[in-house]
Amino acid sequence: KNQVEQSPQSLIILEGKNCTLQCNYTVSPFSNLRWYKQDTGRGPVSLTIMTFSENTKSNGRYTATLDADTKQSSLHITASQLSDSASYICVVSDRGSTLGRLYFGRGTQLTVWP
Amino acid sequence: EADIYQTPRYLVIGTGKKITLECSQTMGHDKMYWYQQDPGMELHLIHYSYGVNSTEKGDLSSESTVSRIRTEHFPLTLESARPSHTSQYLCASSEGTGPDNEQFFGPGTRLTVL
Numbered sequence: 063k064n065q066v067e068q069s070p071q072s073l074i075i076l077e078g079k080n081c082t083l084q085c086n087y088t089v090s091p092f093s094n095l096r097w098y099k100q101d102t103g104r105g106p107v108s109l110t111i112m113t114f115s116e117n118t119k120s121n122g123r124y125t126a127t128l129d130a131d132t133k134q135s136s137l138h139i140t141a142s143q144l145s146d147s148a149s150y151i152c153v154v155s156d157r158g159s160t161l162g163r164l165y166f167g168r169g170t171q172l173t174v175w176p
Numbered sequence: 177e178a179d180i181y182q183t184p185r186y187l188v189i190g191t192g193k194k195i196t197l198e199c200s201q202t203m204g205h206d207k208m209y210w211y212q213q214d215p216g217m218e219l220h221l222i223h224y225s226y227g228v229n230s231t232e233k234g235d236l237s238s239e240s241t242v243s244r245i246r247t248e249h250f251p252l253t254l255e256s257a258r259p260s261h262t263s264q265y266l267c268a269s270s271e272g273t274g275p276d277n278e279q280f281f282g283p284g285t286r287l288t289v290l
């Protein structure tokens with residue numbers, strides 16, 4: 063069964079600190095993995111996309127890693143800011159679907175305190 | 177920021193009412209989607225469309241219906257709302273077929289049925 067599991071479910075950190083969010087997936091055949099940021103009351107916005115051959119990709123203070131062998135990904139946030147408070151969702155696409163079928167994790171709710 | 181709009185943003189109605197959630201995009205995308213999202217849970221696909229006059233049901237059974245008469249417009253209708261329909265509804269669109277095409281999300285409609 064294709065699944066995406068994220069941990070931790072929620073996380074509280076102080077402004078300026080770093081944190082790492084985890085994503086494990088069983089989606090097969092794998093096409094790509096995206097990390098989305100969803101602010102409260104808003105739709106998700108894509109932060110990064112990683113394909114099978116990519117190990118690391120950065121977008122400003124966000125760095126995503128992918129280990130396709132172990133089917134794990136992480137999102138590292140550096141020097142957190144109050145505006146980073148949001149839900150971070152791991153989304154995996156399967157290569158066998160013409161629809162572009164997406165499998166969503168439940169998200170990690172990040173709260174950054176001043 | 178993606179040009180995809182949803183109205184209303186918030187809706188509180190009584191049981192038995194008929195409602196239509198509006199979704200419009202100005203990007204000329206052929207593919208559009210409706211997702212349902214409950215707090216702390218993953219997004220579930222309830223409807224999708226490949227283009228004008230094309231609509232399909234998603235993975236999650238839903239009593240709602242959709243139509244796609246114009247490329248830019250993908251409304252969702254509930255003929256008789258019930259408390260079990262209380263949820264957040266997210267509309268999305270993508271440019272083409274295949275898993276590599278990013279889905280752009282609207283801000284969502286939070287529906288409460290009393």
